[in-house]
Amino acid sequence: MIRLQNELFEISQYLLLTEYHQLWFAMKSNLSAIPTLLPKVYFDSAGSKQDYSQFMHLNYDYVSNINTIVKALVQFGLIAELERVNLDKLAVDTILKLLEQRTTEEFNYRLIQRIPLISITPKLLLGWCAYGYLKSVEYTLDSTDIPLFVRNQHAICRASEFGHLEVVKRLLRDPRVDPTVNSNYSVVYACKNGHDKVVKHLLQYPNVDPSDGENYAIVFASENGHLETVKLLLADSRVDSSTQRNKPLRFASKNGHLEIVELLLQSPNVDPSAENNNAIHRALEHDHLEIVDVLLKDTRVIDSLDVTSLITAAASKGHYSLIQKLVPFKPDFSASNYAIQLACEHGHLEIAKLLIEQCNSDPAENDNYPLIYASMNGHFHVVEYLFTKNTDPSADQNAAIRYAAKNGHLNIVQLLLNDKRVNPADKDNYAIQLAAQYGHIEIVKLLLPFVDPSANNNEALIKAKENGHDEIVELLISDGRVDSQAVGRPRKNIAWTMSVNS
Numbered sequence: 113m114i115r116l117q118n119e120l121f122e123i124s125q126y127l128l129l130t131e132y133h134q135l136w137f138a139m140k141s142n143l144s145a146i147p148t149l150l151p152k153v154y155f156d157s158a159g160s161k162q163d164y165s166q167f168m169h170l171n172y173d174y175v176s177n178i179n180t181i182v183k184a185l186v187q188f189g190l191i192a193e194l195e196r197v198n199l200d201k202l203a204v205d206t207i208l209k210l211l212e213q214r215t216t217e218e219f220n221y222r223l224i225q226r227i228p229l230i231s232i233t234p235k236l237l238l239g240w241c242a243y244g245y246l247k248s249v250e251y252t253l254d255s256t257d258i259p260l261f262v263r264n265q266h267a268i269c270r271a272s273e274f275g276h277l278e279v280v281k282r283l284l285r286d287p288r289v290d291p292t293v294n295s296n297y298s299v300v301y302a303c304k305n306g307h308d309k310v311v312k313h314l315l316q317y318p319n320v321d322p323s324d325g326e327n328y329a330i331v332f333a334s335e336n337g338h339l340e341t342v343k344l345l346l347a348d349s350r351v352d353s354s355t356q357r358n359k360p361l362r363f364a365s366k367n368g369h370l371e372i373v374e375l376l377l378q379s380p381n382v383d384p385s386a387e388n389n390n391a392i393h394r395a396l397e398h399d400h401l402e403i404v405d406v407l408l409k410d411t412r413v414i415d416s417l418d419v420t421s422l423i424t425a426a427a428s429k430g431h432y433s434l435i436q437k438l439v440p441f442k443p444d445f446s447a448s449n450y451a452i453q454l455a456c457e458h459g460h461l462e463i464a465k466l467l468i469e470q471c472n473s474d475p476a477e478n479d480n481y482p483l484i485y486a487s488m489n490g491h492f493h494v495v496e497y498l499f500t501k502n503t504d505p506s507a508d509q510n511a512a513i514r515y516a517a518k519n520g521h522l523n524i525v526q527l528l529l530n531d532k533r534v535n536p537a538d539k540d541n542y543a544i545q546l547a548a549q550y551g552h553i554e555i556v557k558l559l560l561p562f563v564d565p566s567a568n569n570n571e572a573l574i575k576a577k578e579n580g581h582d583e584i585v586e587l588l589i590s591d592g593r594v595d596s597q598a599v600g601r602p603r604k605n606i607a608w609t610m611s612v613n614s
Contacts, residue, residue: 253283275306331355547559
C-alpha cells in the first residue's frame with residue numbers, strides 16, 4: 113500500500129498512481145513489464161495522454177521515465193504505442209540514437225516518422241544506405257530539402273559498397289548525387305564486394321570510370337574471386353588488366369581463383385612472369401596446384417622461371433607430382449641444396465628419393481643436415497633411406513642421436529646406435545641427459561650401456577628429478593656410476609644448457 117501525502121486524492125487517482133509506481137518499478141527492475149503497464153498509465157480510455165505533473169513531488173524524474181519508456185517501446189517493437197506518446201526533445205534524441213543502430217527496415221521507417229525531419233542527420237542517412245533501408249531513404253529524400261549530401265557524397269558510396277541496388281537507383285535519381293565522387297569509390301567498392309548488378313548499373317553512367325584510382329576495381333575483384341565482376345570490367349576498354357605490375361593475376365593466383373586466372377591470361381597485356389614469377393610462387397605457397405599447372409603452360413613463365421627455387425618450395429610442402437613435372441627442366445642444386453633438407457625435415461620420402469636419384473641432390477652436403485633433421489622429427493623411413501646414400505649419422509658431433517633422444521624417437525635412436533660411427537656419449541653425454549630431462553625412459557635404458565650417466569656432475573639425474581620423472585630417477589640411481597646424493601646438492605659453478613648443439 114502506498115502512503116499518500118494528500119488524502120484528498122480520489123480513489124481513481126489513487127489507483128492510477130499505484131499503476132504509475134508499478135511502471136516506475138518495472139523501469140528499474142523488470143523492463144519486460146513495461147509493455148503491459150504502459151497503456152494503463154499514460155492513456156485514458158479515449159487514448160489521450162494523461163497529465164502526471166501533480167505526481168512530481170514524489171521525486172520521480174518525468175523526463176528520464178519518458179526516455180526509458182521510449183527505449184522499451186523500441187526494444188519490444190511497440191511502434192503503435194510510440195506513435196501515441198507526445199515526445200519531448202530528449203525523447204527525440206533517444207530515438208535518434210536508436211536509429212543509429214541496425215533494426216529492421218520497416219521498424220526503422222516507422223521510427224523516423226515520429227521525429228522532426230530537421231532531426232535527420234547525414235550520419236543516419238549513411239546508415240540507411242549501408243543497411244539498404246530503401247523506404248527510409250525515399251522518405252528522407254522526398255520529405256526534406258536539408259543538405260544531406262555533405263561528407264563527400266558518402267550516401268551513394270555506402271549503398272554501392274554494400275550492394276543495395278534499389279537504394280543506388282533511388283539516389284541516382286536525385287540530381288545532387290554524383291556517383292564518381294571520391295575517385296569513383298562507388299564502382300570500385302561495388303567491384304571489391306562482388307555486387308555485379310550494382311556495378312552494371314553504375315557503368316551505364318558514362319562518367320563512372322572503373323579504371324580510376326590505379327584500376328583498383330579489377331585488382332579488388334580479382335583478389336576476392338568475383339568472376340562476373342571481372343568479366344564486366346574486362347569488357348570496359350578503360351580498364352587495364354595488367355595494372356600495378358599485374359596485381360590482378362598475382363592476387364587471383366595467391367587466393368586460388370582459377371577461373372579468374374584463366375580469364376586474365378586471355379588478355380594480351382597480362383604477363384604471368386611479372387615480378388620474378390610472383391604469381392606461380394604465390395599459388396604454390398598457398399597450395400593452389402591447379403593454378404600452378406595453368407601458369408606452367410605459359411612459355412613466358414617457363415622461360416624465366418627459377419626451377420630450383422620452385423622445387424625447393426614444393427619439397428617443403430610435399431608436392432611430389434609438381435616436382436615430377438619440374439624435373440625435366442633440369443634444376444641445379446649446386447648452389448643450394450636446401451630442397452633435399454626440407455624434404456627430409458618434413459618426412460617426404462618419395463620427394464627425397466626423386467631429388468637424390470633424378471636431380472643429383474647430395475644429402476651429405478651441409479654437414480648431413482637432411483639426416484639430422486629427419487632424425488629430429490622422427491621420420492624413420494627417411495633416416496633409413498639416407499643411411500644407404502653415403503650419409504654420415506655421426507655428423508656435427510653426433511647431433512642426429514641427440515635430437516632423436518631429446519624428442520623421444522626410440523626407433524631412430526636404435527637405428528643410429530646400430531651404426532658404429534655413432535657415439536651417443538659425444539658432447540659430454542648430452543644424449544642421455546636430454547632423454548632424462550624430457551622423460552623418455554626407454555631411450556634412457558637404451559643409452560645406458562653406451563654412455564656415462566654421471567657425466568656433467570650427474571646432470572641426467574638432476575634434470576630427471578627437477579622435471580618429476582621419478583622412474584628415470586630410480587633407474588639412474590640404480591646405476592652404480594651415478595651419485596644419488598647429487599640431487600639437492602648445491603651445483604658447482606658450471607655453464608650448463610640443455611641445447612643439443614651448444
